[in-house]
Amino acid sequence: MIANLINKPSRLIIGLMSGTSLDGVDAAVVKVGGNGPETKAELVGFTSVPYEDKLREKLKELCSVEHSDVAKVCGMNFYIAEVFANAAVRAAADAGIAMDDIDLISSHGQTVWHIPVADAADWSLVRSTLQIGDISVIAKRTGKPVVGDYRTADMAVGGQGAPLVPYADFILFRDETKGRILQNIGGIGNCTAIPAGALPERIVAFDTGPGNMLIDQAVVTLSGGARSYDDGGAWAAEGRADAETVAELMSHPYFAMRPPKTTGRELFGKAFAQERIARMQANGLSDADIVATFTAFTAHSIAQSYREYVFPVAPAEEVIVSGGGAHNRTLLAMLGELLPEQAITTSEALGLSSDAKEAVAFALFANNFLFGLPNNLPSATGAAVPTVMGKLALPG
Structure with a gap:
């Protein structure tokens, strides 16, 4: 057979x-x-x-x-x-x-x-x-x-x-003249940086941190289970991200670890989300502000990961987003603001469904x-x- x-x-x-x-x-x-x-x-x-x-x-x-x-x-x-x-x-x-x-x-x-x-x-x-x-x-x-x-x-x-998908990213998306970063935003975010004309050993890839995981948990909790995700980033767009909370979240030890590195629900799961939601509520943040803050956290974790661990060794002109996060317009807009020198697009633009x-x-x-x-x-x-x-x- x-x-x-x-x-x-x-x-x-x-x-x-x-x-x-x-x-x-x-x-x-x-x-x-x-x-x-x-x-x-x-x-x-x-x-x-x-x-x-x-x-x-x-x-x-x-x-x-x-x-x-x-x-x-x-x-x-x-x-x-x-x-x-x-x-x-x-x-x-x-x-x-x-x-x-x-x-x-x-x-x-x-x-x-x-x-x-x-x-x-x-x-x-x-x-x-x-x-x-x-x-x-x-x-x-x-x-x-x-x-x-x-x-x-x-x-x-x-x-x-x-992350395992970088092997397939190399097969499907390598380019002879253009450096690219493939950013998947599922529950966890992970990136594959492919320098122009790169051989496999020059690829940089790792988990950037939480992707949709904390956003989704906030939506489930704050909606009383009526919703399971922030459709198009609409709820986050109604709020304002709290910069102090984002800075505190970015102090998590995971972000100081050098690649290769991976993470998951054992670090950024439901308990982590619930504790941070309670803190933000105690500080007077609205539901929309909380969703916006977690969305900004994801965007900042991705952009900072690039600045510290990708750009010094793998310059890139494009960031190609896939996964559920590719549908979150608020998240993509935040990434665009944090990465003004890179074109932010989705894998659909290159002919492959981001989902x-x-x-x-x-x-x-x-x-x-x-x-x-x-x-x-x-x-x-x-x-x-x-x-x-x-x-x-x-x-x-």
Whole structure:
């Protein structure tokens, strides 16, 4: 089965991505030809399946030491795999493609905990990561081979297991004459800086900090659950960011760490957001001011990361935004003010859906896996060597 896929001129691969924003599953049907740096990808169809509110809140519990337990993790590992499988089937149907014509599924899984640096106080908390959504369940439900669990291989060779998308960014967006920064703004923000005509080893990539995570949590909390995100940045636009709070948030130790570095809900999750919301309310900030302040925090964390860790080694003329943050007009306007020398645009302007980009990336990772080719980028993750990431589950 797998050997036959290698001999095909191109493969139809469904890439599945669910990120730290916990908003749902993105499923991209991708026609992939070639392999390695010369891979060609064509987005055939894209479907986004939102998580139900009760599932989102359950996942937030799993991402919290205070509210999680082994039974919840065990059950959700299988439950969410069914959600992923259904998303893959729906994506094929929406694209007008029979599942029989799909060659392969690639799943990132749902991250529930990430330990990029060992805990000096506990010998058992070694560098590690956990993505749930068992790939065997997905394979049995869809009848297709599934590649998944990518991050662990990078960590096994000394990397932080993230960010992974920079490898695909290099394939899809490198330019011979123009320096570019690919900024994904999902739950967490991450950037890939690609100098003009760069080789992979010159790429700079890391997590810039919270993306939509704190904004979304503020919207959920302040609306009493009536809303889950700030549509178009409209609520933030009604408020005024509190400069003192933004400065305090920017003093977080994460921003002083040099790349490669990664972060997630373990640092900037629900508890962090709730504590800061309470402080801002005590200081008399309105709901709109609070959303605007978290939005400004995201913008400042991105711009400062560029100034300190990107521009000195990778000058860039363009910042290309993808992910849910690409739809937040207030956030993009703030970025434009903080980065006046860079053109701020979205991946749509270059012909690839900003919502689909990360799911497309995982289709590319699975394609390299088939050929036994490395699909990580050591300059981004800090891995000692390039390595083949992923594990295979067969349907039979």
